[in-house]
Amino acid sequence: MIMTNLKTIFRRPLIIYLEGYKREASEIKRLIKSIYNCDSKIISRKRRKQILCNRRICKRYSLIITIGGDGTFLRTAHFVKETIILGLNPKPLEKEGFLTTTSTEEFKQLLRMKNQNFSVVRLPRIKVRINNKELEEKAVNEVFIGSKKSYKTIRYELIVGNKSEEQLSSGIIVATAQGTKAWFRSAGGLPVKNTTENNKKLYFVIREPYFGRVHSPKLLMGSSKRIVIKPKQNSILVFDSLSEEHSLKKDDFVVLDILENDLRVLNF
Template sequence: MLTDRKLVLVTRKTRLQELKERYGTLGQAKFYLEHLGESFAQYEDEHNRFEACRRQVVQLLGSIGKLQQLERGVLPTYRFDAQDIICVLGQDGLVANTLKYLRGQPVIGINPLPDLFDGKLLPFNVNELKAILQHVLAAEAQTRAVTLAQVDTNLGESLLAVNDLFIGPRSHSSARYLLNYQQQMEEQSSSGIIVSTGLGSTGWFRSIIAGASGVAGKPVQANIANGFPWEAPYLYYSVREPFPSRSTSCKQVFGRIEQGKALKLTSRMPDSGVIFSDGMESDAISFSAGTIADIHVSDIQGALVSG
């Protein structure tokens, strides 16, 4: 053992494992997919290759320090130590899901299947893991800061986002709220608000700008149409499908939330209002009538090992 620091390996279930959970047995899953003309072999191949990679990583990490293996589903309840080193083996989204439960611990992203996963947040392969881990242990590794968004409510609830926050209705109905930014207040009705970080600005946020450009027939917000830096000390908010009426307006539908400032939203919805981050609806907080949400740049930053 080379270190007393705990090494945490985060993975998620493969598609084959999820199919087994859904259909009860692999035989049932295979029958169903092949009945629909779908190849079952691709799921088996992906699973087997991932498992071979996972076993290799487990063996390496276990030879270096105390190893803790985590499945994505337990992240919200697991208590990370300040000195933990986190290795994420999986898709880019798993890195984002992991970062929001940390408090600046270094994260090493490992791409187990480079031919399948883009790997924007997974710069290393398994064969590079030992060398980069030694750099981290020697405090010689380069890291890239990642700005996080944070929402705090008057009910004492708080939530972090690595990519984006959604504030709106649970279903396909209208969200009603009072928007207040820098003393400019407006009653609004919309299908919800997206607040994006730099890391998330090439995802949902980018699609919003692309859609607005298509409707306008010309480039909209061209300077950030391809995103903004991960470490940028600001966020952007965008109101989805704002609806003007006698009691609601559409003047403040897009803007930048500067560090040290907060976008304040007061719910006008009797029920069904919700706030969730990074597409994880299962880890949401309520945004129903009486709830006031302050959205701002978090003091907590993510730390992605880059070299």
């Protein structure tokens, strides 16, 4: 979708910056003020897992701009519902910026251009329910379920479609289409592109599965609209490798669903 009425998007911006990039945030605030005659609220993100924007706060703004790496973008995007979000990379030569492909300098130049068209890209996210209670956060890249200590294995039942299997492994990674290019890929999963069909699915890969006399798992990688996991021992669930750890108890019922076209990202 092409957005030509930028004044609507910029009518009430929120700028969230990683500590150390206050100057960049202030410059962008002044530029938005001079072009669109609106005031932006600025918030500093000081800690890796710090929550800055819940759904109640996020819905007050027409646009949320994050300045930092992918971590700042992801942590904010966990709680965004309908608000459009834009991630800026202040150091493109140092930060990978898979989700923050535009630098702050490029953004300032684009703002000054007249008749600049912005597109809004819709990305899928993952919704999680534990014992029928939906968590407020939504994963952009992946959800990890495993032991709190990476050198330990966990036992669980994995249900994908009409297939189920009890497994023993160091954990399971469930990803969106864009998430298959991140940790999922490093764990042995196959990356896919963000297409209409791919955005309708979740993708899973089992980390370091145990093979022995009792366990000989076959559901090691695949895709589905819904994935169910029933831990057989205490474990944790984490969004995008940087959320708070959600504790899982034995026999909890964890349901992961895909939310296609869920996150609105400003792109140009």
